[in-house]
Amino acid sequence: MTRVDVIREGLVQRAFWVHQRIGDGIRIGISQSEETVTESILLDIALQVPNIQVKTFTRKQEAATGADWEWWWEGERYWFGMLVQAKRLHHNTSGQPWYEFWHATRESRYGPWVKQVDQLLEASRQCGLPAIYVLYNGPQPNRVSSCPLGNSYGVYNGVTFITAEVAKKFASHRKVSLAEIMPHARPWSCLLCDPERCPGGSDRPRTAKLRRISSEYGLKSSDLANRAYSAVYSGGLNLPLLRDSRSEDRGTSSPFELLTIRGGGAATWSSDDEWENLARQAMREEPPPYVRNASSADAESYAQRLLVMRRSG
DSSP states (O other): OOOOHHHHHHHHHHHHHHHHHHHHHHHHHHOOOOOHHHHHHHHHHHHSTTTEEEEETTTTTHHOOOOSSSEEEEEESEEEEEEEEEEOOOOOOTTOOOOOOOEOOSTTSSOOOOOHHHHHHHHHHTOOOEEEEEEEOOOOOSSSSSSSSHSSGGGGGEEEEEEEEHHHHHHTOEEEEEHHHHGGOOOOOGGSSSSSTTTGGSSSSOOHHHHHHHTTTTTOOOOOOHHHHHHHHHHHHGGGGOBBBBBBOOOOOOOTOOEOOOOGBBEEEOOOOHHHHHHHHHSSSSSHHHHHHHSTOOOOOOEEEEEEOOOOO
């Protein structure tokens, strides 16, 4: 197996575990928190996949940035990083599963409330990294993601992901149904699918610009960083299809100002050139020093945890 295959298999197995674990929790009546699931899957990935670095920082980092972990991928020539926030699928007595993206915190007792997704997007702007939400799902009778493979074999959907911009569009609602999120979600194992062949990308065809950027950077389809990069940015390309007819908040606080809301409530890219500039900036010849020196006691991340996927085992 190649290095990419080894890491992807690790993500698939953790999705299987989450699928089963949350299902067991529902059946027995013991809820599995996002914190518990995150700690377990990061530990298991580090144990299963050689040469993976995981470092935990203070909890105040998550409170300040809205990110559970910062995730870096080492390619042959470039690095790709992103911020990650985890959310679990909730269940109620009516049997309608839902997510919540409206969670807000404040720095002091009398300070203003700030939505977690806004904190995440602001941190994304400051550090120049895209942000995603990783979603923990249990057994479901209906589709959980847009991936044909994931919906044929439900365990692949144990962990899915969406871009933070998608989460922002639903952040004004206390509960967001699974059906609303599903068209924009993909199994997290799609982060390491071949970008030209991934079945989860069938609803989000990559544009010629994204292919050209990869070609200009000399990125191979087998490159670890390029696969994660392509999955995140092809996921972002689905945003023009996003409808927000429920929302009273017609604006967007994306730090990149990628979206403008047009008539009828459809979200569209405000500038193809702006998107292309951001996509180009995402690949870096060198990661921040704290990524290179993750084992150092002085290392400090934008999140509570740092996960570094090295290209060689």
